[in-house]
Amino acid sequence: MALRRDTVLHADMQRVIETLHRERTSVEPYADQYRELLDNHGKMIRASLVLAFAHARARGNASAPAPDRLDDLVITGAAAIEMLHLATLVHDDVLDGAPVRRNQPTVQTIVGNKTAIYLGDLILTRYMEIMASIAPNLAFVREQSSTLREIVAGELMQESSRHDTTVSVDHYMQAIGGKTAALFRLACLTGLRLSGDEAPADAWITAATNFGDHLGTAFQIVDDLQDFDLSKDTGKPKLEDIADGIYTLPVLLALREDPAMADILNDPQAVVTYFADHPQAMRESRSIASYHVHEAAEALDTVPMHEPIRTLLDTTLRRFDASI
Numbered sequence: 001m002a003l004r005r006d007t008v009l010h011a012d013m014q015r016v017i018e019t020l021h022r023e024r025t026s027v028e029p030y031a032d033q034y035r036e037l038l039d040n041h042g043k044m045i046r047a048s049l050v051l052a053f054a055h056a057r058a059r060g061n062a063s064a065p066a067p068d069r070l071d072d073l074v075i076t077g078a079a080a081i082e083m084l085h086l087a088t089l090v091h092d093d094v095l096d097g098a099p100v101r102r103n104q105p106t107v108q109t110i111v112g113n114k115t116a117i118y119l120g121d122l123i124l125t126r127y128m129e130i131m132a133s134i135a136p137n138l139a140f141v142r143e144q145s146s147t148l149r150e151i152v153a154g155e156l157m158q159e160s161s162r163h164d165t166t167v168s169v170d171h172y173m174q175a176i177g178g179k180t181a182a183l184f185r186l187a188c189l190t191g192l193r194l195s196g197d198e199a200p201a202d203a204w205i206t207a208a209t210n211f212g213d214h215l216g217t218a219f220q221i222v223d224d225l226q227d228f229d230l231s232k233d234t235g236k237p238k239l240e241d242i243a244d245g246i247y248t249l250p251v252l253l254a255l256r257e258d259p260a261m262a263d264i265l266n267d268p269q270a271v272v273t274y275f276a277d278h279p280q281a282m283r284e285s286r287s288i289a290s291y292h293v294h295e296a297a298e299a300l301d302t303v304p305m306h307e308p309i310r311t312l313l314d315t316t317l318r319r320f321d322a323s324i
Contacts, residue, residue: 008308012051012070012078016044019079025122033107033119037086042102042235045219046085046187050078052309053191053208057200059306073134074194080130081187083123088151088183090120095159096244102235140193147186154178163245165262169252176220177213184216185209203303210299215317218292222324224248225285228272239268249288254281286324293321 020041025034054074092098093106094113100106108116128144135141157175161167188208192200200208226234227241228250241248242265247255254261254274264270275282297317300310 008055008312009048009051012055012075013044013048015070015075016047016051016078016082017041019075020082023079023083023126025126027122030111030115030119030122033111033115034122037090037107037119037123038083040102040104041082041086044082046183047078047082049184049187049212049215050074050081050191050194052313053188054195055191056303056305056309056313057192057195057204059309071194074191076130076134077190077194078187080127080134081183081190083127083130084148085183087120087124087127088155088179090116090123092155094120096240098236098240100236103233134194136193143189143193144186147182150178150182152178154180154182158246161247165247165255165259165265167247167252169249169256172247172249172252173217176217180220180223181213181216184219185212188212207299207303211296211313214292214296214299215320218289218296218320218324221249221285221289221292222320225250225282225289225324228275228282230272239272242268242271250275250281250285253284254278257281289324290321293317293324 020038023035023038025031027034051070051074054070058070089101090107093101094108094116098106099109106116107119111119131144132141135144154175154177157171158179161171161175185208188211189205192204192208223234224241226232227238227248230238242251245265247265251261251265251271257280258278261271261274264274297314300313305313
C-alpha cells in the first residue's frame with residue numbers, strides 16, 4: 001500500500017527522494033553501503049504521510065493562502081522520518097537473519113551483522129541530528145524521542161513473546177502499536193508540526209494521531225497476513241515470522257480457538273495448510289484490519305481538509321481496504 005503520488009504530492013515527493021540521495025556519510029569504508037541503504041527506500045509511505053498532513057493543514061486554514069509547494073523544513077522532516085524507518089529495518093533484518101529486503105540482499109549479508117548494526121545506528125543518529133536541527137521547539141524533539149522509545153519498546157515486547165503460545169492478542173496489539181503504528185502516527189504529526197509558524201490546533205493533533213495509529217495498526221496486520229500468502233511477492237522471504245517464533249494475529253486467533261495448533265508451529269508449511277483448511281482466523285484478522293482502516297477514515301472527518309488531499313487519503317484507504 002502506498003499513497004498515490006499524483007499531482008498533489010508528486011513534486012514534493014521527488015524533493016524528498018532528492019534529499020535522501022544527497023545524504024552522505026564521512027565514514028568512508030562504508031559510504032557505499034550507507035548510500036545503497038538510503039537509495040533502496042521502497043514506497044516511502046511514512047514520508048508520504050508527512051507530506052499529506054503538511055499539505056492538509058496548510059491548505060485547510062482558510063485564512064492563509066495555500067502554498068505552491070511545501071516548505072523545505074517539511075521536505076527535510078519527511079526524509080528524516082524515512083531514515084528512521086530504514087534504520088529500524090536494518091536492525092530488524094539483523095535480528096531476523098533476513099537475507100532479502102525489497103528484493104535486494106540485506107546489508108548484513110554483505111558486510112556482516114556487527115557492521116550492519118552500526119550502519120543502522122548511523123542512519124538513526126543522522127535522523128536525530130536532522131530533527132534537532134529543524135525542530136520548531138523543544139516539544140517537537142521530545143515527541144520524536146518519546147516515539148522512538150515507543151518503537152523500541154514495541155520491538156522488545158515482540159521479542160519477549162517469541163515461541164510463547166500463550167501470548168494474548170492484547171499483547172500483540174500493544175507490540176504493533178509501538179513497533180509500527182507509532183511511526184505512522186509520528187509521520188502524520190511531523191507533517192503538522194512543520195507546516196506552519198503556529199502550533200496546530202488540538203483537533204488536528206487528535207485527527208493525525210488517530211489516523212496514524214489506526215492506519216499503522218491495519219498496515220502491520222496486513223503485512224503479517226501477507227507473510228502466509230505464498231502467491232504474492234512482497235520483496236522479502238515468506239513464513240519468516242513463524243519460523244522465528246513470532247506469532248502474529250492469525251496464529252494467535254487460531255491458537256485461541258484450537259490450542260492443539262501449537263503442535264505444528266515448528267512447521268511453517270503445515271501452518272499454511274492449517275489456515276487453508278481453517279480460514280476463520282484469517283477472516284477475523286482481515287476484519288480487524290478493515291475496522292482500523294475505517295477508523296482511520298473517520299478520523300479525517302473531524303478537521304476541515306483540502307479536497308484533493310482528502311480524496312488522496314480516502315482513495316488510499318479504499319485501495320488498502322480492498323486489498324485486505
